[in-house]
Amino acid sequence: MEHSHRPTIMVTNDDGIDAPGLRSLVRVLVSTDRYNIQVCAPDSEKSAVSHGITWRHPLSAKRVDIDGVTAFAVSGTPADCTSLGISKVLFPTVADLIVSGINMGSNCGYHIVYSGTVAGAREAFFNGVPSVSMSYDWVGGKSNIQDFTLAAEACLPIIGAIVAEIRNQTYPQRCFINIDLPTNVANHKGYKLTKQGTSIFRMGWRQITSNMQGGKMLSTMTMEANSEASEETETSTISPECLLFKREVRGAELGDDDTDHRFLQEGYITVTPLGALSPPEKDCHAFFQDWLPSVAVYPSSSAL
Structure with a gap:
């Protein structure tokens, strides 16, 4: 990152480029006047597509008018959007940070696997670009559109701190961050470092x-x-x-107690470092370490 230039943040999501979570996040980032903002997001909702990518067919990218940013709506998945956005064929430079969200609905526990929002950040991680996924725990009858703005504002210190670490070349490269914001985000209890649970x-x-x-x-x-x-x-x-x-x-x-879902429900903004894949439990590895050598002595299926 050049010290003489404003850092660039690229925003994507899985709810689609017109989703209120993305639009609120972009407005808040633009209002700081600290960043260059790019948007590369799906042209329609792509919720729960996980890390699917488009392989056989070309993607279309259409310019979209969003105040203060350069934006494209793409006919692909969130992972497609991130990949295209950091490829230098759509934008002239690679963003310093990718932010995926703000999603309508939390992404904790095993739901991280399904999430297109998390995949948007994971794809950046695969390509060595720092990234964050953000989700708001929307509850019908309690939440309203303004909560996305509050959620975006609550995440500004995290985004600013990450950008500072990137500038100083001290940001860790072996993980990315998943953030979930509580339903009552106006009265959140602060940031809580958590681990992925099994909810x-x-x-x-x-x-x-x-x-x-x-x-x-x-x-x-x-x-x-x-x-x-x-x-x-x-x-x-x-x-x-x-x-x-x-x-x-x-x-x-709900799974484990001391994990992302529990602390989110208690009103914290949960910050969960993630890697590319979740490793198996230690006892599983130990089982197969003993089991695999014995497989060779079993008869083949044709002999059964």
Whole structure:
């Protein structure tokens, strides 16, 4: 990073370039007048696509008018957007920091694996560019659009501190950061360094008769387990030969106590360092270390 130039931050997300979380984050960053801001985000919602990438087909990138920034809407996944944005074919320079978010819905525990928001940051990490993913724990009936602005403002000290470390070449290169902001972000309890837990929503499937039944699932991974899906119907239904099924939440497993989900629910802004992949538990490795040598003595499947 050149000391004589303002640092550049590229923003992406998985809710789409028009999502209020991204727009609020961009407005807050622009208002500081400290950064050059680039935006490279999906042209439509791409929630819960994980780290999917587009391989066989070309992507389109269309200029979008957002005050104070250079912005493109891309016909790809969040990982695609990050990859394209740091490639120098879309922007003339590689951003100093990639920020993915602010997502509508938390991304804790195992939901990190599903998250397109986290994937946007992970793709930057794969390519050696510092990155942060940000998610707000949106709860229907309690949250409002203004909370995204409060969330963005609450993260400004973290972003500023990261940029300072990058400038000094002291920022760690072996991880990236996942941030979750509590529902009552206006009264958050401060930052809390956490680790990824094992919390997850358990899913089931429900057969439906119309592709409009069930409504739209809340963005990314936060869903209320006891919420009832709306029953919209179409004038025409699908053919009897084709069956339609829709995911629905059947319950939640909260996992470990001393982890990201717990502290988020207690009102903290959780800061969770992540690597490319989660390592297995030590006892799993120990099991397979003893087990693998014995595999050779088992008969082949053809002999069974």
